[in-house]
Amino acid sequence: MRIGLDWGGTKIEAVALDDAGTELIRRRVPTPRGDYTGCINAARDLVAGIETETARPATVGVGIPGSISPVTGLVRNANSVWLNGKPLKRDLETALSRVVRIENDANCFAVSEARDGAAAGAHVTLALILGTGCGSGIAIDGRALDGRQGLAGEFGHTPLPWMTIEEHPGPTCWCGRKGCNETFVSGSGLERDHLATTGERMTAAEIAASDAPAAQATMRRYADRLARALAVLIDILDPDTIVLGGGISNVDRLYECLPELIAPRVFADAWSTPIVKARHGDSSGVRGAAWLWE
Template identity: 60%
Template sequence: MRLGIDWGGTKIEIIALDDAGEEMFRKRVHTPRDDYNGCIEAVAGLVAAAESSTGQTGTVGFGIPGSISPATGLVKNANSTWMNGKPLDKDLQERLSRPVRIQNDANCLAVSEATDGAAAGAHFVHALIVGTGCGSGIAVDGKAHRGANGIGGEWGAIPVPWMKDEEFPGPTNWIGHRGCIDFWCSGTGFQTGYQQETATDLKGPDIMELKRAGDPTATKHYEIYVSRLGRAMAMSANLIDPDVFVLGGGMSNIDELYNDLPTAIAPYIFSDAYEVPIRKAKHGDSSGVRGAAWLWND
């Protein structure tokens, strides 16, 4: 049995998978925010509940909104800031009395979709989380690509490429960089542009309904969003040339993206031809927690 845990800022979720990837148990609890030890205990309670329900002991994998620094062994770059600077893997191993494997949550999305999702069997997968924030993960032959310094796939921290004059220098993100993918290619970035022009506080799905009804302002901001995401994906294509792109997060539910992004990507590709599938995550919101379980897929 494989146990996967998705440790997010608002909820911690566990799933138990059998060898065929079938769900055996699932439960979520609210994240004890700003309480590192409380989070460790919440995880221990979820593991105990899963093993009690199934009568089995499982391997444990974690997806977290950050990564473990190879230099210090401590969590870095987590937007759940109370885990930064903590020896999370050591603390979890001690509390659970077993080895654990930890990856960035976007890497878990990539692993999940490469294992039995939208990119099953693909050699090189670039998975993009386009939701409240925007990040990415890479899987090679179904394994997370962490990188030598634990920053493999940190695509969101890069400025949107081929920046237009009116975009420069761009808004500041949470780490103080300007014009980055993690804001402009997120659902938050899409909504903010529309809100700034119209002084109307609408969410992404509402803006898309207006766009589908022919509203010119909603259409303009959708096209701006597609251009920015397309340029960001073209940079990935030129750099790592994945076999498949997979989209997860709330913006991945916009069906028009799968038709419009190839056109937005094409002008920036350094090749005479480019054709790579862009697919919606098969497991949706479950991909992160499933990918954490599949970290033990040796």
């Protein structure tokens, strides 16, 4: 049995999968925000509860909104800031009395969709999470690609390509830089752009669903920016499948317009990579964490 933990800012979710990927049990608890020790204890109790209920031992994989530094072994770049600088792997292994595998949550998403999701069978999978923030994960033959520094897929904190005069230098990102992709192609970036352009405060879902000309114009700007960001990733990685997840992935018109917006910007005479919606939806991250033991 494999247990996956998805360590989010508002909830910690756990799922147990059998060897075929069938879900055996799922549990979630609110994240003890700001309480590192409380988070460790919550994860420990979720695993113990599942193992007791199923009467089966399990491996444990964890997806986190950050990464483990290969130099220090400490968490870095987590927007759940109370994790940063903490020896999470060591502390979880102590609490659970076993080896634990930890990956960035976008990498877990990529692994899930490559293993038995929308990109099943793909050699190279690029998976984007487009939610409150944005990030990407890469899976090669169903296994997460970390990179030497553990930074593979960190497109959210690279600059928006081919900025217009009006876009430059871009909004200030939480990372301290200006013009990061995250400030443009996340759900919060979509909302910021609409507010700045129209003075109208709407959620990303409301903007996407609206037939108002101003909202439609906002979505056209968003799609163009996402296409630019993707074109650079395609030139570098040339993936077999691109999978979209997060709230923005539910905007069906993106799957129609992105290919024609991307194609002229890709450095090739032809481009045909499919862009698809995540098969497992919001469950993909926690399933991918479980599949880290494969």
